[in-house]
Every structure is written in structure tokens, then in C-alpha cells.
Amino acid sequence: EGMSLDYLRSPVVCVLGHVDTGKTKILDKIRHTNVQDGEAGGITQQIGATFVPEDAIRAQTKMVKEFVKTEIKLPGLLIIDTPGHESFSNLRSRGSSMCDLAILVVDIMHGLEPQTLESLGLLRKGNTPFVVALNKIDRLFDWRRMPTSSVKEAVKKQNKNTKDEFDERVKGVVTEFAEQGLNVALFWEKVDFTDYVPLVPTSAHTGDGMGDLISLLVTYSQGVLAPKLMLSEELEAIVLEVKVIAGLGTTVDVILRNGILKEGDTLVLTGTEGPFSTQARALLMPQPLRELRVKNAYVNHKAIIASQGVKITGKDLEKTLAGTPIFVAKKPDEIEVLKDEASKVVSSMLSAIKLQERGVYVQASTLGSLEALLAFLKQSKIPYCGVNIGPVHKRDVMKASVMLEHDSQWAVILAFDVKVEREAQEIADNVGVKIFTADIIYHLFDNFLLHRKELHD
Numbered sequence: 001e002g003m004s005l006d007y008l009r010s011p012v013v014c015v016l017g018h019v020d021t022g023k024t025k026i027l028d029k030i031r032h033t034n035v036q037d038g039e040a041g042g043i044t045q046q047i048g049a050t051f052v053p054e055d056a057i058r059a060q061t062k063m064v065k066e067f068v069k070t071e072i073k074l075p076g077l078l079i080i081d082t083p084g085h086e087s088f089s090n091l092r093s094r095g096s097s098m099c100d101l102a103i104l105v106v107d108i109m110h111g112l113e114p115q116t117l118e119s120l121g122l123l124r125k126g127n128t129p130f131v132v133a134l135n136k137i138d139r140l141f142d143w144r145r146m147p148t149s150s151v152k153e154a155v156k157k158q159n160k161n162t163k164d165e166f167d168e169r170v171k172g173v174v175t176e177f178a179e180q181g182l183n184v185a186l187f188w189e190k191v192d193f194t195d196y197v198p199l200v201p202t203s204a205h206t207g208d209g210m211g212d213l214i215s216l217l218v219t220y221s222q223g224v225l226a227p228k229l230m231l232s233e234e235l236e237a238i239v240l241e242v243k244v245i246a247g248l249g250t251t252v253d254v255i256l257r258n259g260i261l262k263e264g265d266t267l268v269l270t271g272t273e274g275p276f277s278t279q280a281r282a283l284l285m286p287q288p289l290r291e292l293r294v295k296n297a298y299v300n301h302k303a304i305i306a307s308q309g310v311k312i313t314g315k316d317l318e319k320t321l322a323g324t325p326i327f328v329a330k331k332p333d334e335i336e337v338l339k340d341e342a343s344k345v346v347s348s349m350l351s352a353i354k355l356q357e358r359g360v361y362v363q364a365s366t367l368g369s370l371e372a373l374l375a376f377l378k379q380s381k382i383p384y385c386g387v388n389i390g391p392v393h394k395r396d397v398m399k400a401s402v403m404l405e406h407d408s409q410w411a412v413i414l415a416f417d418v419k420v421e422r423e424a425q426e427i428a429d430n431v432g433v434k435i436f437t438a439d440i441i442y443h444l445f446d447n448f449l450l451h452r453k454e455l456h457d
């Protein structure tokens, strides 16, 4: 651990929960944008981050009277949206390990669902504190929206039928959590949340309860969590995405969780062909309240203080492996030491993947999407004999072609969200290796199943 600097960083907040509970929509509401509609197949394919600065917090919490008087000591909140689909559990676990605090979203009409329990497990494993957003309250019978009231007031002012349904559903959820060994309570019922997890009724649709949710996150962060949010000298950062941007070349999108990143810093990163070092040429950030994934103009920074989502430009970045940490070498002789550290991280990630003797060859753009795809194949009982990350090269085709001698149904490359080099495609066509490409897992999978069906018919 590096020396602690006398400054509170923004907490990294994760949004977890079952698919379709409204995780993305809650973020959209906070951002006033609509990313949810633009997502490929409705699934968040990668982790994105949204920085909510102090003035946005103020603007969105005006209806919470007690909070209006509270001094905000944090620069803001950095919120991470995690992918919702089941097969993303590994990516989710990596995302959540970066989190200081989490929002567990539960649909008030559905109660606890399979991924609620899975998320709960991750939060407990990581000892991550969280609040429960009991979302979609607007779907209660005859709910009337009251965006200028706190949610406690809003509930109180509903018709009796609505209020009764609310009470009943809350009681049900409290019981379901109790069955999981967890005490939850409506946030206005308890003063001390050391023993209880606060439950905040929300509607990402009408905005009811959203101010309460934000103010609760801030109050908790600058209270109980403050000792963990001290800025440290040591950098803690993880690469989320590697992307080519017109005019900038290949860039990496990074969550800077702790420390200060400076222009010109010597970075040690993990690449598809091992660790490498490069200079941070430019540090870019989108306008506040926008997500890194949404196209917009970037602002240049000389230095960036955690926590932030940062886009870095520099030489050789196209080699970077998403999902891996970034190190900064303060002196030239640190580079080799840090490279050793970086290679340990990846070899432990890839060697954890168990391969079969016969099976398809799987290729993906990031470790996260590779894991997601493998989880999908496992579920479907489709074996895999090789994996790789990055574009499909000649050598990948050669490896997959080995299956032609054993069992030609497996002479297949499933390529998720990666390019196929022209030479590789030519060789594949010549020798008879079938390459399937797609950027939505379901499509890739459907195409492959169709191919197998044709083979067997």
C-alpha cells in the first residue's frame, strides 16, 4: 500500500442484480441519456463507467430534505454498469472486485431471482457493502409519480390500495432476504445500518426514489466508508476495453480506482503476446455525466486523480488485453519487475481455463468475453480444445485444423467480437476449417448449432 494522501476519492459503485431488473435504466436515469436502447441485443456487452460529479448529485437530490443540508465531501460517484446476462458471471466478478460499494437491484414485482442470489454471493465474498434498490415501484397498482417528493413521502401519499400492495411486497422481499441470512429494512426505518442493509424503493421510469438512492450512496461513502476512500500514492487501475478511435489510434479505456495518473507516465501493461511498456501519450476524459462507450468529444488532461474512467492513448496499445491491471514504473529499473508481476496475472487467468482434447477453438476480444463464451459453451456441453484472445491469425487456424484429423465437426473457430486476418480466412477455406464470427454471443452460438445440424442431417 502506498502512502495515503489527505484526499477522499470518489467511490467506485457497481450495479448488480438479475437481468431486466433495471440496472441500465437506473444509470440512464442518473445520466439522462439512453444507453439501454442502443445496446447490442439489449445486453451490456462490456463494462462502462459514469462519473456523477457533485453538482449532478446536488441537482438530483433536491427532493431529499435532510440531504440538502449535508455537505458533500466527495468529488462524485463513479458508477459501473455490469453486464446482465447469466454467462457474464466471471466478468461480473472481476467488475465487482473493483467496487467500493454496490447497488443490488431487485424488481419489486419479482423479488429475489437467481442472479440476485449470485450477486449477493459475490458481494459477500468480496465483503462489499451495498444498498438494495427495490426498483419498478411505478408498476404497483395505480402508482402516482411524485418526483418532487422523497420516496418516503411518495409512498405515504399513495392511495390505500397502492400503499397496501407496497407494504406487502416489501414484506415479501424482507422475508426472502432473511431466508438468505440477511437483514434488510426500508432505509427510513433504521438509523443504524451496521446490522441492516438499506432498502430503497425506486423507479428508474418515473424517477421516484432516485434522489434518495443517490443521497444514501453519498452519505454512506463519506461516513462509514471514508477510511477506505483515502487517495493513495499507489496506482490501482484496470483495463476495461481496447478500442480504435478515428484520429487517436488504439486507445485503452481504464478504470482508475486509486492513485494519480499523469501524462507521460511509463505504463506496464499486459498484452496478447506478454507484458510490455509504453508511455501514456494522452489522458482523455469524456464530458462529465457521459459514459465512455457513448461517442462524444474528449477532453485532454495532464493528470487524473482517482476514481475516474480514463481513455489512454499511446504506442502499441493495440496489444493490450482487456481485464488486466495497469502498472506505472516510476523509475526505468522498475519496468522489468512490473512486467513480471503483469505476466503472473494473465498466466493465472488463462491457465485457470480447462481445455478438452477434442473440441472447438474459441477466440474473443477480451478475457471477459472469452470467459463469458466459455461459460456458455460449458452450459451447452460443447467442448473446447483451444482458446486465444485477439484477431484470428494463421496460427489459430493451424491449431483448429488439428481437429480435422480427429473429428472434423470440431474443426471450427468461434470468433467473438474479433477480426479474421485475410490470410487466416484463406487458409481456413483451403483446409476446411469453419470460422464463425459474431459480436453477440447468441448469434455466434446459433450459427454454430445450425452448422452442426446441417452436418448431422
Ligand code: GDP
Residues within 6 Å of the ligand: 017, 018, 019, 020, 021, 022, 023, 024, 025, 026, 036, 084, 135, 136, 137, 138, 139, 202, 203, 204, 205, 206
Ligand atoms: P437490466 O437488464 O437490469 O440492465 O435492465 P434494463 O435497465 O435493461 O431494464 C429492463 C426493462 O425494464 C426495460 O424495458 C426497462 O425499460 C424496464 N425498466 C427498468 N426500470 C424500470 C422501472 O423502474 N419501471 C418500469 N416500469 N420499467 C423499468
Ligand code: MG
Residues within 6 Å of the ligand: 023, 024, 025, 042, 043, 044, 082, 083, 084
Ligand atoms: Mg443492462
